[in-house]
Amino acid sequence: MARRTPTIPEATVARLPIYRRALVELDESSAINVSSERLAEMSGVNAAKVRKDLSYLGSYGTRGVGYDVDYLLFQVSRALGLNNDWPVAIVGSGNLGQALANYRGFTQRGFPVAALIDVDDKKVGATVHGIEVHHVDRLEDLVAELGIAIGIIATPAGAAQAVADRLVEAGIQSVLNFAPVVISVPDGVPLRQVDLATELQILSFYQQRNAASDR
Amino acid sequence: MARRTPTIPEATVARLPIYRRALVELDESSAINVSSERLAEMSGVNAAKVRKDLSYLGSYGTRGVGYDVDYLLFQVSRALGLNNDWPVAIVGSGNLGQALANYRGFTQRGFPVAALIDVDDKKVGATVHGIEVHHVDRLEDLVAELGIAIGIIATPAGAAQAVADRLVEAGIQSVLNFAPVVISVPDGVPLRQVDLATELQILSFYQQRNAASDR
DNA sequence: TAGATTGTTAATCGATTAACAATC
DNA sequence: TAGATTGTTAATCGATTAACAATC
Numbered sequence: 001m002a003r004r005t006p007t008i009p010e011a012t013v014a015r016l017p018i019y020r021r022a023l024v025e026l027d028e029s030s031a032i033n034v035s036s037e038r039l040a041e042m043s044g045v046n047a048a049k050v051r052k053d054l055s056y057l058g059s060y061g062t063r064g065v066g067y068d069v070d071y072l073l074f075q076v077s078r079a080l081g082l083n084n085d086w087p088v089a090i091v092g093s094g095n096l097g098q099a100l101a102n103y104r105g106f107t108q109r110g111f112p113v114a115a116l117i118d119v120d121d122k123k124v125g126a127t128v129h130g131i132e133v134h135h136v137d138r139l140e141d142l143v144a145e146l147g148i149a150i151g152i153i154a155t156p157a158g159a160a161q162a163v164a165d166r167l168v169e170a171g172i173q174s175v176l177n178f179a180p181v182v183i184s185v186p187d188g189v190p191l192r193q194v195d196l197a198t199e200l201q202i203l204s205f206y207q208q209r210n211a212a213s214d215r
Numbered sequence: 216m217a218r219r220t221p222t223i224p225e226a227t228v229a230r231l232p233i234y235r236r237a238l239v240e241l242d243e244s245s246a247i248n249v250s251s252e253r254l255a256e257m258s259g260v261n262a263a264k265v266r267k268d269l270s271y272l273g274s275y276g277t278r279g280v281g282y283d284v285d286y287l288l289f290q291v292s293r294a295l296g297l298n299n300d301w302p303v304a305i306v307g308s309g310n311l312g313q314a315l316a317n318y319r320g321f322t323q324r325g326f327p328v329a330a331l332i333d334v335d336d337k338k339v340g341a342t343v344h345g346i347e348v349h350h351v352d353r354l355e356d357l358v359a360e361l362g363i364a365i366g367i368i369a370t371p372a373g374a375a376q377a378v379a380d381r382l383v384e385a386g387i388q389s390v391l392n393f394a395p396v397v398i399s400v401p402d403g404v405p406l407r408q409v410d411l412a413t414e415l416q417i418l419s420f421y422q423q424r425n426a427a428s429d430r
Numbered sequence: 431t432a433g434a435t436t437g438t439t440a441a442t443c444g445a446t447t448a449a450c451a452a453t454c
Numbered sequence: 455t456a457g458a459t460t461g462t463t464a465a466t467c468g469a470t471t472a473a474c475a476a477t478c
Contacts, residue, residue: 011469013420017413018397035435044397047435048471055437063436064478080416081423088415099314100411105395109412110419150418173425174418180320182233182259190421192414196315197324198232199407200303201295203365203389204325205228206405208296210388226445250459262459263447270461278460279454 008079012053016080018043019050023073035066085110086173089148091163092155093118093133096178100154102129114146119159136163143170150174157181223294227268231295233258234265238288250281300325301388304363306378307370308333308348311393315369317344329361334374351378358385365389372396 022042026034036054040047054060054067057079061067077083088106090097093116100106101113116133118124124135134142142148151167153160153175160179167175174190177183180198185191237257241249251269255262269275269282272294276282292298303321305312308331315321316328331348333339339350349357357363366382368375368390375394382390389405392398395413400406 008420009469014413014417016420017410017416020416021395022397042397044399046471051437059437061436062478063476064434066435079420081419082416086415086419086422095314095317099310102310103411105412106415109415111412111415149422150415173422176414176418180236182237182257184259188425190418190425192418194409194411194414195232196318196409197320197326198229199391199409200301200321200324200326200365201232201235201297202229203391203405203407204296204301205223205231205294207301207364207388210403210405224445261447266461267446274461276460277454278452279458281459
């Protein structure tokens with residue numbers, strides 16, 4: 001099988017959304033071209049890295065000129081698989097789940113929130129920011145009916161693994177976990193884990209180290 | 216100046232909170248000892264990495280036995296600077312800001328939410344989950360009065376950089392940015408940037424790649 | 431042609447991991 | 455002593471970056 005692109009390094013994939021955001025901004029400001037220098041500055045990385053990263057997608061720049069904003073935005077979006085929408089379901093309708101449901105960034109960027117799912121009968125049937133809350137018993141049906149591609153876990157830690165198992169079993173394509181617990185999914189199912197407290201603890205470490213070196 | 220520990224690699228620092236979480240769980244289940252093998256399993260990494268990471272903190276295990284859960288939890292917590300609380304202020308009282316304010320995980324883990332700050336007069340004076348909303352004009356006062364250590368930015372993208380500048384100017388120690396824009400802070404100010412849409416886009420990439428290889 | 435900027439090379443740096451001696 | 459498991463070494467792998475030839 002001929003591959004169109006060589007495999008793109010993980011570190012590069014993680015930066016593509018950052019570049020894309022910068023490109024959207026440039027596009028909105030009607031910029032035609034952008035140099036790796038400028039793109040690097042907007043993305044908080046160095047220019048060599050930008051060029052190397054973009055070179056994995058193909059050869060889309062023009063020497064002496066830079067990159068065509070429109071065209072590069074298209075190519076980056078395509079590489080990220082953002083040509084079509086990926087409906088998401090949020091499992092767990094607590095505070096975090098509701099906030100995520102209401103986060104315009106998701107729908108805006110091609111990830112419509114198709115359903116909120118909860119285990120609490122009292123929440124089921126309600127509508128949060130225009131999204132209906134369904135009972136977790138219907139999880140499998142919803143995935144099929146609504147064509148859910150991504151499951152977002154916003155449950156308490158104790159429920160997260162079981163939910164992940166059910167999502168995968170139901171045929172979900174990838175999982176984003178916000179519960180403060182490490183979960184596992186079968187090989188080949190993309191998984192990202194984001195823990196808000198972890199981020200604060202990392203800051204705490206560096207804060208403390210700075211304080212120590214100031215003394 | 217004699218350093219107690221050699222510098223701990225960034226990748227290791229980022230994993231310490233994960234190990235800590237596993238240790239808390241073990242502690243709650245009254246486990247006395249834990250092997251690197253078990254800790255690795257709970258943390259979703261491999262055992263050699265756990266041992267290497269922990270070795271940067273010191274030599275706290277016992278060959279043939281494993282690590283004392285209590286003692287290791289203490290050492291990891293200390294390394295992370297979690298002996299004392301770090302009050303945080305959340306700037307931006309929109310959906311995300313309010314959800315973060317209500318996230319029990321923060322206070323529970325030593326990061327009490329001391330203030331919510333917003334630019335909208337209509338929100339100021341209200342109380343969200345027991346936390347008063349202050350006007351952004353008072354940002355500098357609040358940082359000083361409440362001893363805010365960490366500023367959490369949950370504003371729209373357009374306001375984020377200016378808020379970061381003011382937080383730093385006011386003497387904040389580190390910044391956690393949730394706004395979907397790259398911001399910069401002076402060297403030496405720890406900064407973490409979390410973008411929810413970025414996470415979804417990374418999943419989209421791998422999802423698409425899986426779909427391509429299935430074909 | 432002169433100036434600008436990409437795409438790629440190669441050196442360097444940091445992170446991961448298997449293996450095993452040390453030691454409980 | 456036998457079995458278990460750490461702490462550390464060294465090999466390997468992947469990511470970063472400076473430098474520059476290619477080329478607009």
